[in-house]
Amino acid sequence: MSEVQEEPKKAFLKRGSREVRNAKRLTSELENVNKELREKIRRLESELKKLQDKTPATQTYLQQIKQLEREVRECKEKLAVKEKTISQLNKEKNNEENRMRREETEKAQQKDKNFTSLRKELDRMTSLKVQLQQENERLKKQLHVQKMQKRRDMSKEEQLELRGRLLKKEQLKLRTEIEKRIESNKRQEQELKRLQVQQQSKMRKVCFFFLKQTKKLFIYLPTQRDLLEKKEEYEMATARDKKENAQREAELRRLRQKLESLEAREKRLQLTNRTFTGSRLQLVDGAVEPRINRNQRAKVLVMHHTRVKEYWQTVEKxxxxxxxxxKHGDKYKRYVDEIKILERRLQNMQNQINIQNKTRVRSNDGSGGKGGMNDSSSSGGGGSSSSSSSSSSSSSNNGGGGGSGSDNVVQEVGTEANLEIEKEEEEEEEEDMDFEDPIDSERMNELLDVLEKSEVLQSEMDEAAKDLHSSMSEWEDMKWNYELQIAEQNNVIEELQEEIENLKQSLDDTRTIDLEDENETENESEIETPNSKNFATFKTFHSKPEITTDGTTSKPDHEDHKDHSNPFQLQFSVLRKKLIVRIEFRKKE
Structure with a gap:
């Protein structure tokens, strides 16, 4: 037994000694590793000190890196917040779109309902229009019968007095019209005289300009044939102007007759209509109808409403x-700008002619400097200059003789330009006499080229002058049309102002009715007087009538069964229809 117990003890001791050895070995290894690590730490610290001594900016770099990391974290947080807000906004947007779709569907349904109601109202108004036309015809017949009865009842003396008064009125009208026409004719004559004087002065300036610029380039004055052609053109232009003036006067006469017929028609309509005075309806012959009752007050206020609306429509017109x-004034300014552009083109052509003149003067100086070597060439040059001067004088004399009877302006300009050309040619001959050198063929070719260029420039200047003349005539026509249009617009504006005053008067009349009815009954409707741009609002025991977009009124349900043959209601509806017809007639004109 003792042997058996000693064996595990030995094994245990062996294992313990082995573990102790292993522990010692491990501790020694750990110490070695510790030493190595300490040496490495010392080496690293020394290197770090060296690096810090060498590059002190590394600390700032480290701080910047930390700061950047902090900013990155903040940006990430902000991005998260923004994503949340974006998701919320998307939800709100979807909700808003759904709401807008629902509103659009509701509006479409409401439009359909309004369209059906308006269709019903239109059918009702057409039936009422037929009734009104029948009533109007009946009233016309009745009034015609009353007039004929009056004429039968009148005595001869009264009839003569009436005719005398009418004749006096017509005489006064004719006198005023004749005076106006005389004044307008005088004004037109003065304007024509002023324009003729202005045109003559402009033509004189243009002719003098052309002659002044072309006198050094051997370009002569126009012949008698040219002057006759100009005279014929001027006569044709004056005949055309007279014809246009006659057409304008005929047009004015036609417009005045049209205005007179319209005024007479308006007076006839005023005689046939009933005039609204105070709180009663009064006929022309003095018959009085009873006071307005409660059922008709709402209709009167509706008419007042529509009249205010028509008043502001006329203001917009x-x-x-x-x-x-x-806009018409802008067109006129644009035309004036075009005239300025044409004048600028003429100025550019003038500059080109000045350049050609300078080249010609230099060429003459050069030819004179080479003269003197050959007498025959110099004598030939002198002969050409003298022939040119003689031809210029003969052509100028012919032109002056032909234009003395046709155009005094051209004659004066021709004589002045002829004198200047002769003086300059004499000066050039004196300068040429100082030199006796012959002219080379090259110089002659250059002079011929200059002459050809001058002819081309002259043709261009003639075309520009024609364009300027046509533009001036067009400008005068436009001015005349512009004045006519202004006069027509002023007449239309005066007529519209008269209509506005009539509408204001009718508004005042309706206000007086409302005030009198308020004083009589205490429990009646409360009426607010309209401001300058607001419609009148009213409250009655009836339900409020609705005014639709086209100016018609929709009555409440309990008034549909009422009789529409009331003379008061018919009278106001007739007045309204006539006002609408008159406004449409003005628009068409």
Whole structure:
């Protein structure tokens, strides 16, 4: 037993000694590793000190790196917040789109309902229009019968007095019209005289300009044939102007007759219509109808509403007319700018002619410097200059003789230009006499080229002068048309202002009715007087009538069964229809 127990003890001791050895070995290894690590740490610290001594900017780099890392973290946080807000906004956007779709569907349904209601209202108004036309015809017949009865009842003296008054009125009208026409004719004559004087002065300037610029280039004055052609053109232009003036006067006469017929028609309509005075309806012959009852007050206020609307429509129409006049003024300015462009083109041509003159003077100086070597060549040059001067004088004399009877302006300009050309040719001959050198063939070719260029320039200047003359005539026509249009627009504006005053008067009349009815009944509707641009709002025991987009009124349900043959209601509807027809007629004109 003792032997058996000693064997595990030995094994245990062996294992313990082995573990102790292993532990010692491990501790020695750890110490060695520790030493190596300490040496490495010392070496690294020494290297780090060296690096710090060498590059002190590494600390700043490290700080910057830390700061950048901090900023990156902040940016990530901000991005997360923004993503959340974007998701919320997308949700709100989707909700808004859904809401807009629902509103659009509701609006479409409402439009369909409004269209059906308007269709019903239109059918009702057409039936009412037929009734009104029948009533209007009946009233016309009745009024015609009353007039005929009055004429039968009148005595001869009264009829004569009436005719005398009418004749006096017509005489006064004719006198005023004749005076106006005389004044307008005087104004037109003065304007024509002023334009003729202006045109003559411009033509004189243009002719003098052309002669002054072309006198050094051997370009002579126009012949008698040219002057006769110009005279014929001038006579044709004057005949055309007279014809156009006659056409304009005929057009003015036609417009005045049209205005007179319209005024007479308006007076006839005023006589046939009933005039609204105070709180009663009064006929022309003095018959009085009863006071307005409660059922008709709402209709009166509806008419008042529509009249205010028509008043502001006429104001908008006036604004449109003024804008059209401003546009016409812009066209006139554009035309003036085109005339300025043409004048600038003439100035450029003048500059080109000046350059050609300078080249010609230099060529003459050069030819004179080479003269003196050959007498025959110098004598030939002198002969050419003398022949040119003689031909210029003969042509100028012919032109002056032909133009004395046709155009005094051209004659004066021709004589002045002829004298200047002769003086300059004498000066050039004196300068040529100082030199006796012959002219070379090259110099002659250059002079011929200069002459050809001068002829081309002269043709261009003639075309420019024709363009200027045509543009001036067109400008005068445009000016005349512009004045006519301004006069027509002023007449239309005056007529519209008269209509506006009539509408204001009718508004005042309706206000007086409302005030009197308020004083009589305490429990009646409360009426607010309209401001300058607001419609009148009213409350009555009836339900409020709705005013649609086209100016018609929709009545409440309990008034549809009422009789529409009331004379008061018919009278106001007739007045409204006539106002609408008159406004449409003005628009068409």
């Amino acid at each position: 006036l604004r449109g007319r003024r804008q059209a006049l401003e």
